[in-house]
Amino acid sequence: xxxxxxxxxxxxxxxxxxxxxxxxxxxxxxxxxxxxxxxxxxxxxxxxxxxxxxxxxxxxxxxxxxxxxxxxxxxxxxxxxxxxxxxxxxxxxxxxxxxxxxxxxxxxxxxxxxxxxxxxxxxxxxxxxxxxxxxxxxxxxxxxxxxxxxxxxxxxxxxxxxxxxxxxxxxxxxxxxxxxxxxxxxxxxxxxxxxxxxxxxxxxxxxxxxxxxxxxxx
Numbered sequence: 424x425x426x427x428x429x430x431x432x433x434x435x436x437x438x439x440x441x442x443x444x445x446x447x448x449x450x451x452x453x454x455x456x457x458x459x460x461x462x463x464x465x466x467x468x469x470x471x472x473x474x475x476x477x478x479x480x481x482x483x484x485x486x487x488x489x490x491x492x493x494x495x496x497x498x499x500x501x502x503x504x505x506x507x508x509x510x511x512x513x514x515x516x517x518x519x520x521x522x523x524x525x526x527x528x529x530x531x532x533x534x535x536x537x538x539x540x541x542x543x544x545x546x547x548x549x550x551x552x553x554x555x556x557x558x559x560x561x562x563x564x565x566x567x568x569x570x571x572x573x574x575x576x577x578x579x580x581x582x583x584x585x586x587x588x589x590x591x592x593x594x595x596x597x598x599x600x601x602x603x604x605x606x607x608x609x610x611x612x613x614x615x616x617x618x619x620x621x622x623x624x625x626x627x628x629x630x631x632x633x634x635x636x637x638x639x640x641x
Contacts, residue, residue: 459495462491462493463492463503464491464503465489465492466488466501466508467487467488467490467520468486468517468520468521468522469520470486472513472516473513474516475512476512477511477531478508479510480579483508483509487508487523489503500524500526500620501522501524502525506574506576506628508528509628510627511529514529528623530623545594545616546616548615548626549615550612550613550615550625550635551611551612551635552610552613553610553634553635569593569594569595569640570613570615570639571591571638572591572635572636573586573635574586574587574625574632576631576633577633589621589635593615593617593621594616595613596614596615596616597614598611599614600612613637
């Protein structure tokens with residue numbers, strides 16, 4: 424057999440081996456999904472996070488990663504994106520390999536904003552948002568008005584920043600112009616009925632995001 428023929432045969436065998444390996448991996452993944460149910464994104468610490476140190480972009484990139492695990496094994500308050508931890512502070516040491524939970528994080532000193540308690544587990548929380556001038560101009564809010572809070576992050580490279588819904592269909596309790604006067608393109612103070620996890624996520628976003636926007640639902 425010529426050298427070219429041997430090389431071709433070796434390449435063919437390599438492709439067949441890769442195809443067999445991929446088939447085995449896919450079959451194993453399907454078996455795991457069937458046996459343990461759907462998978463869920465969770466944030467895991469790949470390096471130790473000390474208590475009292477605020478999690479910034481550098482810490483998040485170096486110490487946090489996202490993995491997919493069976494939903495039945497994931498703690499209910501496990502974070503699903505490292506962005507949710509930005510600006511927050513661990514209550515205690517978080518060892519490498521541990522899930523990152525909302526209950527393990529708090530706001531930096533002086534940043535708490537929760538006041539009286541609403542129905543269920545929601546609290547009124549004030550957030551500075553952009554582009555709410557039209558909502559202000561519309562007059563008094565209807566009872567039970569709900570909004571989506573959209574976060575737009577600063578770009579990490581040459582591309583645009585990421586935009587995502589950080590809190591969906593939350594009660595909008597009040598709107599007021601910010602100290603700079605607000606307006607269609609200025610900041611507005613929105614009082615929202617948020618769960619603890621939503622409040623932590625949005626207050627942290629105020630420190631790293633380009634803007635937060637409220638959009639009426641429906």
